[in-house]
Amino acid sequence: MEKLGIDPILIGAQVVNFLLLLFILKKLLYKPILSMLDERKQRALQIEETQQSLKEAQAGLGKEKEQLVREAKVEADKLLQDARQVSEQVKKQIDHEAREKAAEMMAKSKKEIEAETQKIRENIKQEVSQVAVKVAEEILRDEITPEQRKHVLAESVRRFTNG
Amino acid sequence: MDKKLESVSANIVDKILATGSSELGEMVIQKLKERLSSKTATVYYAGELEEAEKQLVTAKLKNKFTEMMSVEFIEDGSLIAGIKIRYQDYVYDDSLVGKFR
Numbered sequence: 507m508e509k510l511g512i513d514p515i516l517i518g519a520q521v522v523n524f525l526l527l528l529f530i531l532k533k534l535l536y537k538p539i540l541s542m543l544d545e546r547k548q549r550a551l552q553i554e555e556t557q558q559s560l561k562e563a564q565a566g567l568g569k570e571k572e573q574l575v576r577e578a579k580v581e582a583d584k585l586l587q588d589a590r591q592v593s594e595q596v597k598k599q600i601d602h603e604a605r606e607k608a609a610e611m612m613a614k615s616k617k618e619i620e621a622e623t624q625k626i627r628e629n630i631k632q633e634v635s636q637v638a639v640k641v642a643e644e645i646l647r648d649e650i651t652p653e654q655r656k657h658v659l660a661e662s663v664r665r666f667t668n669g
Numbered sequence: 670m671d672k673k674l675e676s677v678s679a680n681i682v683d684k685i686l687a688t689g690s691s692e693l694g695e696m697v698i699q700k701l702k703e704r705l706s707s708k709t710a711t712v713y714y715a716g717e718l719e720e721a722e723k724q725l726v727t728a729k730l731k732n733k734f735t736e737m738m739s740v741e742f743i744e745d746g747s748l749i750a751g752i753k754i755r756y757q758d759y760v761y762d763d764s765l766v767g768k769f770r
Contacts (some may be wrong), residue, residue, distance in 0.1 A: 639769050646765060647749050652716070658750035659716035662763040666752065667725045 708738035710756035715748040
């Protein structure tokens with residue numbers, strides 16, 4: 507062995523050295539590093555789990571959201587329908603009232619027109635009578651003779667004195 | 670005219686003249702006219718009214734209105750024919766125009 511250049515003591519020492527180093531490294535380096543790696547692995551697992559649960563939660567929320575949106579749409583449709591019905595009713599009511607009002611106004615106008623027409627007729631009658639009287643007076647004034655006038659006067663005096 | 674009435678009138682006139690105021694005289698005349706007109710009946714007629722007819726009308730009016738003092742006769746052609754009498758609030762219309770209206 508000495509001829510090969512192998513020193514057993516040296517090898518022994520190196521082995522011891524090596525083992526010592528291994529021991530020291532294991533104690534001071536490997537363990538902490540390994541534990542650190544473990545921790546990281548654990549954390550990574552945890553994060554993954556959290557992400558998974560968040561995904562699931564999100565999926566759940568998404569479904570809930572969809573449900574809410576559906577419900578809201580149904581409610582909105584219902585409200586719209588109700589609003590349309592109310593609007594129709596109000597429109598009908600307004601139409602009806604407007605027609606009644608228009609009929610009332612027409613009837614009133616008709617009455618007023620009739621009254622005005624009657625008044626005009628009366629006025630015309632009066633004026634025509636007045637004109638007729640005037641014409642009759644003029645004719646009589648022109649046609650009456652002095653003898654007739656004298657006779658009428660005498661009769662008038664007789665009526666007054668005998669009355 | 671009655672002599673007593675004549676004498677009374679003459680006295681009144683003398684007293685008025687004695688005041689020397691012509692204004693007083695005019696006022697008295699004005700008042701007399703107003704009072705007399707309210708006691709005067711007016712007869713409007715169209716045509717020819719005989720004197721006898723005037724007297725008949727006058728007598729009838731004096732009988733009806735004892736306080737009336739005089740009657741005035743006015744020709745009014747607008748009546749066409751007949752008579753119309755007015756005395757204070759009293760109106761008698763027997764004219765042809767009155768009959769039309």
